[in-house]
Amino acid sequence: MSTYRIQGATGEWEVVIGLEVHAQVTSKAKLFSGAATAFGAEPNTQVSLVDAAMPGMLPVPNRECIRQAVRTGMAIDAQINKWSRFDRKNYFYADLPQGYQISQLYHPLVGEGHLDVSPDEKNPEATKRIGVERIHVEQDAGKLMHDQHPTMSYVDLNRSGVALMEIVSKPDMRSPAEAGAYVRKLRSILRYVGSCDGNMEEGSMRADVNVSVRKPGDEFGTRTETKNVNSVRFVMQVIEYEANRQVDVIESGGTVDQETRLFDPDTGTTRTMRSKEDAHDYRYFPDPDLLPLELDDAFLHDCRESLPELPDAKRHRYENELGLSAYNAGQLTADVDVYQRYEAILGATADKTGKPEKDVATQVANWVLSVAPGVKNATEDADEANDTTVANAGIIALQAAGTVGGGQAKEIYEIVLKTGREPDEIAETEGLKQTSDTGAIEAVIDEVLANNADKVEEYRGGKDKLFGFFVGQTMKAMKGKGNPAIVNEILKTKLG
Numbered sequence: 001m002s003t004y005r006i007q008g009a010t011g012e013w014e015v016v017i018g019l020e021v022h023a024q025v026t027s028k029a030k031l032f033s034g035a036a037t038a039f040g041a042e043p044n045t046q047v048s049l050v051d052a053a054m055p056g057m058l059p060v061p062n063r064e065c066i067r068q069a070v071r072t073g074m075a076i077d078a079q080i081n082k083w084s085r086f087d088r089k090n091y092f093y094a095d096l097p098q099g100y101q102i103s104q105l106y107h108p109l110v111g112e113g114h115l116d117v118s119p120d121e122k123n124p125e126a127t128k129r130i131g132v133e134r135i136h137v138e139q140d141a142g143k144l145m146h147d148q149h150p151t152m153s154y155v156d157l158n159r160s161g162v163a164l165m166e167i168v169s170k171p172d173m174r175s176p177a178e179a180g181a182y183v184r185k186l187r188s189i190l191r192y193v194g195s196c197d198g199n200m201e202e203g204s205m206r207a208d209v210n211v212s213v214r215k216p217g218d219e220f221g222t223r224t225e226t227k228n229v230n231s232v233r234f235v236m237q238v239i240e241y242e243a244n245r246q247v248d249v250i251e252s253g254g255t256v257d258q259e260t261r262l263f264d265p266d267t268g269t270t271r272t273m274r275s276k277e278d279a280h281d282y283r284y285f286p287d288p289d290l291l292p293l294e295l296d297d298a299f300l301h302d303c304r305e306s307l308p309e310l311p312d313a314k315r316h317r318y319e320n321e322l323g324l325s326a327y328n329a330g331q332l333t334a335d336v337d338v339y340q341r342y343e344a345i346l347g348a349t350a351d352k353t354g355k356p357e358k359d360v361a362t363q364v365a366n367w368v369l370s371v372a373p374g375v376k377n378a379t380e381d382a383d384e385a386n387d388t389t390v391a392n393a394g395i396i397a398l399q400a401a402g403t404v405g406g407g408q409a410k411e412i413y414e415i416v417l418k419t420g421r422e423p424d425e426i427a428e429t430e431g432l433k434q435t436s437d438t439g440a441i442e443a444v445i446d447e448v449l450a451n452n453a454d455k456v457e458e459y460r461g462g463k464d465k466l467f468g469f470f471v472g473q474t475m476k477a478m479k480g481k482g483n484p485a486i487v488n489e490i491l492k493t494k495l496g
Contacts, residue, residue, distance in 0.1 A: 004175030006213065008247045014216045015243040016223070017173035017209070019235070021186060023072075023165045023196040024140070024204035025065045031139045031163035032059030032102065039202050043145075043156035051161040053097035058289050061086075065163035066293060068195035069109050069137050070303045072165060075193050075310055076132055078113025080300060085292045090283040095142030095155045103138035103166075105284045109293065110135035115189070116312065117181035124315070124330035130182050131170035140164050165196070171210070171220065176236035183207060183232045184334065188311050191336045200230045207235055209263075211242040213250070221246070222256040226263050226270050238263050242270055314339060322361035331369055341389075342368045348393035353400050360400060367396055371406075375413050382417035391416045394423035407480050408432040436483040438490065441474070444482070445490050448473045459495055467491065 005012040030037060033050035050057045073080050085107040090100040113132040118124040142160035146153050167186065173179045187205060190196040198205050207230075212223035224246070226238045246256045261270040309317070311333045318329035332342050346364045350357045372392065376382055395412050398404045404412065404427055412426045427433050435441065448470060449456055459466040474487050 004177070005216075006243055006247050009251050012216065013213045013243070013247050015174060015239060016171050016212045016214060016220055017175075017179050017239055018171040018223075019169045019173070019179060019182060019210065020208040020225075021167040021169075021183065022140075022206050022208070023167060023186075023190055023198075025068045025137075025163035025165055026195055026197060027062060027064045027068065027163055029062055029064075030161040031062050031065050031137065033161055035161065037162050039199075039204070041158055043154070043158060046158040047160065051097070051157055053099075059102065059287075061290065061293065062163065065137065066109065066295075067299075067303055068193075069135060069165050070295070070300065071193050071307060072167075072190065072195045073110030073113060073135050074304055074307060075189050076113035076115055078132060078135065079111030080295070081107065081109060081111055082295045082300075083107065083292055084109045086287045086290045087284045088287045089138075093141050094153070095144050095157065095160065097142075097157065097160065101139060101141070102287055102290070104136035107292075108134045108136035115182060115185050117178065117185045118330065119175065119177040119181045121330065122327060124326050128172075128178060130172045130178070133168045133170050135165050135167050138164050138166060171212075176239040179209070179239055180232050180236045183235055185311070187232075188334055188336070192308055192310055194308075200232075203230060206230045209235055209238045209242070211239055211246070212256070213243050213246045221250075222258050224256065224259055224261050224270075226261045227273065229263055234263060234265055237265075237268050238270060241268060245270070318361075322358050324361055324365055328362070328365045328369060332365060338368070344389045345392045345396070348389050349396045349400075352393050352397040355400070360396070363400060364396055367392065371410065372413065375410050376417065379414050379417050383420065386417050386420040391420075391423060398423055398427055402436060402483055402485070403427060403433055405434050405480060405482075405484060408434060433481070434483050435478060435481045436486055438486060441478070441482050441486055442490055444477050445470075445474055445487070445494060448477060449494060456495065467495070470495070 005014060025031075027037060029035065030048070030051065033048040035048040035051055036046045038046070050059055070080055084104060086102050087105045088100045089103045089105070092099060111134060113135075115130050115132065116127045117130055118127050120126055140159050140162040142155055142157040144153055144155055169182065173182060187198040187200075190205070191198045196205055200206060206228050209226045209229050210223045211226070212221040214221045224242060226242065229235050229238055242261075249256055257275065259275045260273045262273045263270050315329045315333040318324045318332060319326060324332070331338070333339050342364065345368060346357055346361060349360050349364050353360060376387070395404075395409050395416070398412070399406065399409045408427070411430075411432055412423050415421060415426050415430070416423060452470070452473065455466055455469060459470075470491050471484070471487060474491065475482055475484070
């Protein structure tokens with residue numbers, strides 16, 4: 001794994017990165033009230049009296065939110081604290097009616113854990129362990145909206161009180177690639193577990209990016225925090241820009257200010273939002289309206305039993321039981337939607353061919369990862385409803401049986417996407433079946449060899465690479481319908 005360094009005027013610099021990821025908990029109700037959490041509702045239509053901080057309203061913890069946070073902690077091998085407590089974090093936000101945020105500082109629900117990440121997607125076996133310091137549960141604030149002429153501001157409290165998990169990494173990352181891999185892996189686990197939908201565009205997962213630079217081996221430098229970054233690409237851009245900016249500041253004789261910054265995706269730069277002193281005085285104290293959380297063994301057992309097979313375990317199973325390459329296994333297990341599609345098509349293909357899943361696993365993997373996306377992207381009038389598990393399995397089965405070749409399978413899939421017709425019927429009526437008639441193939445090969453006698457002599461004289469030429473000429477003469485295995489076999493015999 002290569003070392004990431006920034007080359008400055010005074011030598012090499014190392015970047016130190018820590019991430020605070022805010023993940024919205026998957027729950028139909030908010031953390032301390034029964035108000036709905038659906039995205040996209042009309043402003044201020046999902047606000048309870050508790051969310052609006054009406055006098056006398058008392059918060060009640062949502063059991064499902066606590067359960068999801070515990071399950072997330074278990075998924076990253078973290079310490080689950082049976083006893084935890086909510087604290088009040090006092091600060092003013094116009095979109096936080098209480099005047100304080102209910103969070104956890106001194107006694108979080110989840111303690112230390114870790115993620116093993118693969119910064120190089122082409123080499124998933126090269127991993128690095130990133131420590132997670134804690135996961136605490138807290139409530140989100142609302143949303144401020146400003147009109148085009150900055151004379152009026154509006155507040156939408158729909159998001160106020162929504163449950164968040166703040167997942168705080170240790171400062172273990174040393175490159176944009178490692179940070180990108182960490183966010184991707186964390187998002188994948190959250191989606192596997194079902195504790196967060198991971199939709200960064202809608203704001204249900206966002207990261208605060210802490211960056212500092214130092215000469216390799218020195219003490220940590222002064223860090224900046226860039227708030228609310230909402231894509232993996234932007235996280236990596238923030239690190240790249242901030243690290244280089246800080247090096248320029250230091251080498252110009254200045255000092256890096258500890259501050260909060262904002263990222264501008266249009267320019268790829270960060271700018272100052274507010275200064276951030278070393279010591280905050282949020283006047284944390286235990287929330288007097290909430291009892292400590294005490295988790296019993298039965299609750300923890302149910303949480304653990306509810307966990308699915310997680311990405312690393314699934315990847316290893318794909319490699320060891322299905323015989324997939326490390327790269328394919330890594331690509332297939334990185335996202336919930338991809339592995340679910342793969343497993344559905346794999347099972348259907350095994351049923352249709354009558355073969356064990358292991359025997360068709362690699363063929364299905366290549367189809368799901370490469371062939372199908374390529375055809376789909378090139379098909380302008382594709383109908384998503386036609387892209388069924390049964391249709392995909394039917395095409396792969398035709399190819400596995402030697403009924404159609406690779407090019408014909410792509411043609412059939414394109415027609416399926418446009419029309420929804422059955423693959424078997426398309427292969428039959430559109431003349432897309434492969435020819436396995438040895439007599440017909442042999443006749444074509446004889447003609448190809450006769451027309452290229454000079455190249456036959458060159459091949460027999462040692463130019464082995466010409467074999468591909470003969471295969472190509474034969475397939476061209478048969479308009480791509482010759483069975484490649486039979487074509488190769490007969491050519492080898494005749495060229496002997």
